[in-house]
Amino acid sequence: MLTKEKLLESIRDFPTEFSIDDLVERLIFVQKVENGIAQGERGEVYTTEELKGKLAKWLR
Known part of the structure; x- marks a missing residue:
């Protein structure tokens, strides 16, 4: 989840003038x-081999 701190940090990195579209992006x-x-961190990841297997059908 996006926290207020992350939001403020993102805004601080922006130039003085920016579009709402840039901010939302x-x-x-x-x-x-x-x-x-x-x-x-929760371990919800794929190994390289698992990913290759999943992608194999798309890369044929």
């Missing part, structure tokens, strides 16, 4: 990264 990115980190 950045916040979505930050939230997806946070979600990925949390999934990794």
Whole structure:
């Protein structure tokens, strides 16, 4: 979940002027990264071999 601290940190990194679209895009990115980190910490990840197996049907 995106915290107020992460939100403020993201806004601080922006230039003085920016569009709402840029802000929303950045916040979505930050939230997806946070979600990925949390999934990794919970062990919800695939090994390289598992991923290759899943991708094999798409790469034929």
